[in-house]
Amino acid sequence: MNMKNVVITGASKGIGEAISLRLSSEGYRVCAIARGTKELKQLTVKGGTNIIPFQADVTDPRKIEEIFQHIEKDLGPIQVLINNAGIYQGIHFWDQDISTINTIIDINLKGSLFCTRLILPYFISRRKGRIINIASVSGVRGIPKETAYGAAKHGMVGMADALAQEVKPYGILVTTICPGAVDTPLWREGDTVYHGDLNQVMRPEEIAGLVSFLLAQSEHTIYKRIVVFPHNEWH
Numbered sequence: 001m002n003m004k005n006v007v008i009t010g011a012s013k014g015i016g017e018a019i020s021l022r023l024s025s026e027g028y029r030v031c032a033i034a035r036g037t038k039e040l041k042q043l044t045v046k047g048g049t050n051i052i053p054f055q056a057d058v059t060d061p062r063k064i065e066e067i068f069q070h071i072e073k074d075l076g077p078i079q080v081l082i083n084n085a086g087i088y089q090g091i092h093f094w095d096q097d098i099s100t101i102n103t104i105i106d107i108n109l110k111g112s113l114f115c116t117r118l119i120l121p122y123f124i125s126r127r128k129g130r131i132i133n134i135a136s137v138s139g140v141r142g143i144p145k146e147t148a149y150g151a152a153k154h155g156m157v158g159m160a161d162a163l164a165q166e167v168k169p170y171g172i173l174v175t176t177i178c179p180g181a182v183d184t185p186l187w188r189e190g191d192t193v194y195h196g197d198l199n200q201v202m203r204p205e206e207i208a209g210l211v212s213f214l215l216a217q218s219e220h221t222i223y224k225r226i227v228v229f230p231h232n233e234w235h
């Protein structure tokens, strides 16, 4: 009950997996949310008993609410929410299916809004809590072939900017990390291609290191937005 509880969405692969493994190794209890049970199981095998898997889709607010209630009741207060779940498609907007536009907005943006909305009553009642959003450089500038994705990520940045001010009087801190390319399964699965050298982009462990750094900082200092990208990009 005395461990610090972190909830992270999209925990089973890529950046989410690296953050989960880093924080669990530092003694946090990581409540790891993703849809795929097999990948969640693999995560717990790698990360051990500090990782508690929760199979859920961030687009299902009722299920997310149930999970938060369960954690608060049985594992103790949630101290940190990390909105990381996301999907990507790099494609000319005129070629993108309407259903994919919907899914990109639903998972990346509405999933983050739902999880944030549902955690706030706990954080506000305790006047304490941290929310870390994993957005993208696509949330701070326009990138061709990322129209829907960029709209979702700009939305996350806008959400965080407004919310950070609303919740500041309640001692709640909101930080958004906007990474450039990171070498994760996002670039290696399905029809998504990285048109460059994946060896030159960032490692998921670098983002995990940033999150670990943020959680170690004093609550008197606000880290509003961190834009971070590999040397072969500029944003």
Ligand SMILES: NC(=O)c1ccc[n+]([C@@H]2O[C@H](COP(=O)([O-])OP(=O)(O)OC[C@H]3O[C@@H](n4cnc5c(N)ncnc54)[C@H](OP(=O)(O)O)[C@@H]3O)[C@@H](O)[C@H]2O)c1
Pocket: 009, 010, 011, 012, 013, 014, 015, 016, 033, 034, 035, 036, 037, 039, 056, 057, 058, 059, 084, 085, 086, 087, 088, 107, 108, 111, 134, 135, 136, 137, 178, 179, 180, 181, 182, 183, 184, 185, 186, 187
């Ligand atoms: N890789 C990059 O270059 C890069 C750069 C900037 C920002 N980002 C952002 O970083 C975040 C993580 O990306 P990544 O590269 O680590 O991607 P990834 O390797 O594809 O992993 C995505 C994770 O999100 C989960 N997920 C997807 N849809 C979900 C849903 N509806 N509900 C719950 N979990 C869901 C996936 O598991 P399931 O499919 O089993 O649910 C998986 O665990 C995303 O928000 C992405 O936009 C990535």
